[in-house]
Amino acid sequence: MSTSTAPPGWRRALRRDWQLYSLALLPLLFFLVFRYLPMIGNVIAFRRFEPGGSILGEQWVGLRYVEMFLSDPTFWQVFRNTLWIGGLTLVFCFPIPIVLALLLNEVRTRALKRFVQSVSYLPHFLSIVIVAGITLQMLATDGPVNHVLGWFGQDPVRFIQEPEWFRTIYVGSEIWQTAGWGTILYLTALTTIDDDLYEAARIDGANRWRQIWHVTLPGIRPTMITLLILNIGTFLAVGFEKILLLYNPLTYETGDVISTYLYRTGVESNSFSYAAAIGLFEAVIGLVLITTANLLSRRTVGTSLW
Amino acid sequence: MVSVDRPTRGYRVFQGVNGLILTGVVVVTLYPFLNIVARSFSGERQIRAGEVTLWPKGFNLTTYEIVFQDGTFWRNYGNTVFYTVVSTAIAMVLTTCYAYVLSKKHLKGRGVLVGIAVFTMFFSGGLIPTYVLITSLDLKNTVWALALPNAISVFNLLVMKAFFESLPDELEEAAQIDGLNTYGILFRIVLPLSKAVVATMVLFYSVSFWNSWFGAFLYMDRIELMPVTVYLRNLIAGATGGTAAGAGTEQLTQVAANIQAVTIVLTALPILCVYPFVQRYFVSGVMLGAVKG
Structure with a gap:
């Protein structure tokens, strides 16, 4: 029945390309089960869920769980922490690769440039567990950081247990891990800038700084905007795994974020519906942020993801 | 890409500073690795005393x-x-x-x-x-x-x-x-x-x-x-x-x-x-x- 009522275009396409469509079946099943089914599974944010029961929950409870987290002081605490950590990450981890790429671009010795690149890409390839392990070792009371502080007569600081240090540690470790790798896209964009533009700028009397300002930066602007939009989109989804590895109950006060909080309430305390409501809130805000950033960028500078 | 213009004094200074910054990047990236490797081969007392930097102390x-x-x-x-x-x-x-x-x-x-x-x-x-x-x-x-x-x-x-x-x-x-x-x-x-x-x-x-x-x-x-x-x-x-x-x-x-x-x-x-x-x-x-x- 479906073939006889389908528009003739589809019938012809199916007859001609059925082998191609057949290759898409397993991947589509993957997307359906492991990507779209969990999206639908978010209905448990509005339904009572029994562990071992239906993954779509048992009965509607309306906005009960949403009201619950909106009146939960811990939720607002982790919400503020998320904004702080997300904001600091954006402020530091977005521009640093740009600066690093511009500096690398000025290096005239190819071998030196390659060496710096190879070294700075390295942390990207390591497991986040190793990165966290190295971070904790560096900050241990007998670690190098406290060793250097000792030269200035400072007593060892218990960085890992001090809430006021958590954000600095997180952002620092994030920079260490991502700054080098983040230069790749900018360095690629920099090689596509036409040399004639620099030539023209020089003839107009532009010195090096003005060349960077008027030629180089506009040349990498589309890349900057694209990455900025992506960064804004993942703003609330701050490095969940790294925080899980770096924080501890002593630093929850500053380190606990939305995703770690919902992990603890959901998986560790079995409040699945409550945690799903928080998770849905986070995902919807993420979608709104990236859509807004994309729209603004398309209206103002003409660059957009879609 | 811009090799034709004469390097000015300011530019040479910039190149020097740039070299220093990038050296700093290399050191900051590599030091933690080297320190961890050194620690892994060092003795307990030397580690606790914070003596281990780039080379194992009290090999163990x-x-x-x-x-x-x-x-x-x-x-x-x-x-x-x-x-x-x-x-x-x-x-x-x-x-x-x-x-x-x-x-x-x-x-x-x-x-x-x-x-x-x-x-x-x-x-x-x-x-x-x-x-x-x-x-x-x-x-x-x-x-x-x-x-x-x-x-x-x-x-x-x-x-x-x-x-x-x-x-x-x-x-x-x-x-x-x-x-x-x-x-x-x-x-x-x-x-x-x-x-x-x-x-x-x-x-x-x-x-x-x-x-x-x-x-x-x-x-x-x-x-x-x-x-x-x-x-x-x-x-x-x-x-x-x-x-x-x-x-x-x-x-x-x-x-x-x-x-x-x-x-x-x-x-x-x-x-x-x-x-x-x-x-x-x-x-x-x-x-x-x-x-x-």
């Missing part, structure tokens, strides 16, 4: 010996290899098939098929519904809980699609005239021409599966099923003090001082060994993705 192999004798450590290492191989194989099959389909511009409904994949980059079901799903599918404590939910990375998919699109249509048309069907064209014509991108994708996937820990942490209940990343995680989280069964007091203090450093070194070693050879594949893969994605 006790902790390495203890970790080498630890059955759980090797078992978890073996699990990492097994999980990585299975997950990468599944991911390669699914990603290749879908990327090939998406690369066919004439295909009706192609836009929808692309959209289904790309939308998941911007909106995901989230941790809790996924956890509930994996649990109810009875995938917990199996390799499938790690492999299946990550079988297609949309970024990798788009890189591969871009590569397939760059292949000339004439080759496939000729193969079609020779009587090959779609499957034959994919396996006998397209894939042999795509060795570089296939190698890159295998690397992308295997490094990410090798490095992952959270899936196993979430979906595995027993220590003997964990990958080595979770072994290390339990160590740095203080959930286990490492294994020191049958060790004397002196050994215990030594182990306590640098078991984390030793385990970090042993876990990072395979990646550090292949890194120099695979780095350029990663860079070219990211660039390919950036141009088209």
